[in-house]
Amino acid sequence: MIQRIQTIYLLLTAIVSSGLIFVFNLWTNSEGTLVYATDNLISLGLFIASAVLALVSIFMYSNRKLQFVLGRLNIILNFFLLGFFVYQSLNLSGETNVSEKGIGMFLPIISIVLLVLANKAIKKDEDLVKSVDRLR
Incomplete structure (x- = not known):
């Protein structure tokens, strides 16, 4: 059952959450250095x-x-991560530490979308199994 569509969504979520954090920066600070998730x-x-x-x-x-x-x-964990990024970017007055946002701050949004799609497919499978059980 690993060949289901939700497995692909969950695998893409794992790749976004673990692999792309090393590729895309979260923000650029006031000195011009790139800040990564690491x-x-x-x-x-x-x-x-x-x-x-x-x-x-x-x-x-x-x-x-x-x-x-x-x-x-x-999904809740990714919302906490997104909230942490919003807090980091808005907490500092005048953006003294976070001067330019990077694309890495949008990675939790991509993960949330993929997780919602995976949960939708899981729910669809569960409904299919329940409908087959009613026919027995």
């Missing part, structure tokens, strides 16, 4: 936790309800 321990931990949760969710294909719950937890 430079901030909180953002790195949240990104890695999101990737691990997505990978664990892939192998929970036999328990679709738990897979759905793990997807929801991952």
Whole structure:
């Protein structure tokens, strides 16, 4: 059952959360240096936790309800990560530390969209199994 569409969505989420954080910067500070997720321990931990949760969710294909719950937890985790980025960018007066936002700040949004699509496919599978059980 690993060949399902939600597995692809969850794998893409894991790639976005664990691989693209090393490619795209989060912001450029006032000195002009690029800040990546590896430079901030909180953002790195949240990104890695999101990737691990997505990978664990892939192998929970036999328990679709738990897979759905793990997807929801991952969405909440990505909202916390997005909120942390908004806090970082708005907390500093005059943007003294965050002078230019990078595309890495949008990675949690991409993860959230992929997780919503995965949860939609998981729900569709669960409804299909329930409808087949009614016919027996």
